[in-house]
Amino acid sequence: MYEERASRLSGAVVWTHTPSPRADALPVLPDGCMDLLWNEDELLVAGPDTRAHLPEGPAARWSGIRLYPGTAPALLGVPARELLDRRVPLAELWPAREVRRLSGRIAAAPHPASALEALALERAEPPGLALRTLVSALAAGRSVASTADELGLGARQLHRRSLAAFGYGPKTLARILRLQRALALARSGVPYARSAAGSGYADQAHLSRDVREFTGLTLGELLSGQGRRGPDAPDGSP
Structure with missing residues (x-):
């Protein structure tokens, strides 16, 4: 449990x-x-x-x-x-x-x-404003380019900082947060297609491909209990 x-x-x-x-x-x-x-x-x-x-x-x-x-x-x-x-x-x-x-x-x-x-x-130190802004922006579905502009950073600088902070670049982080957002919607009872659209996916098939890539499971397998639920998203976003 x-x-x-x-x-x-x-x-x-x-x-x-x-x-x-x-x-x-x-x-x-x-x-x-x-x-x-x-x-x-x-x-x-x-x-x-x-x-x-x-x-x-x-x-x-x-x-x-x-x-x-x-x-x-x-x-x-x-x-x-x-x-x-x-x-x-x-x-x-x-x-x-x-x-x-x-x-x-x-x-x-x-x-x-x-x-x-x-x-x-x-x-540990609590997350600073710049870090919260970065994570919240990507979790809300904003593009990496617009997020970098909001933070006053160049694309390469944002990528270097993301590797140090998250282990991967901002595009990968955005994809992971988008997946968590879609799964949260689907677990709450929102139909798969609407969960995909509401999270920024092109369609349900796009969501299914990301689920398979990141988890090795189908969307149905994941949501039927064969995968542990992800953590609540930062600030409740995804």
């Missing part, structure tokens, strides 16, 4: 996943975010995904905090592109002694997800 709540850290989401004995592992969908994770007494980082991630190994309880898009690199001390499509131990990024101390603190906490949130509140 997957549960989430809004974090006290602006734009972040605190979540837990407890496996059901009869449930198959479900893919985690690309969402533009990075997560700090706790599993089996280990702190890990989930880098930005460009495709659905299927958890490996035996079923286990996971806790995490999903950070607002683009904010994790400042916390972790590495550009997002170095963690693209990866799950890595935090000890590979931070001093091992510090990670051991933090791991002991979280292991001793009654609720690991809340302990992760407390850690993020101590060390």
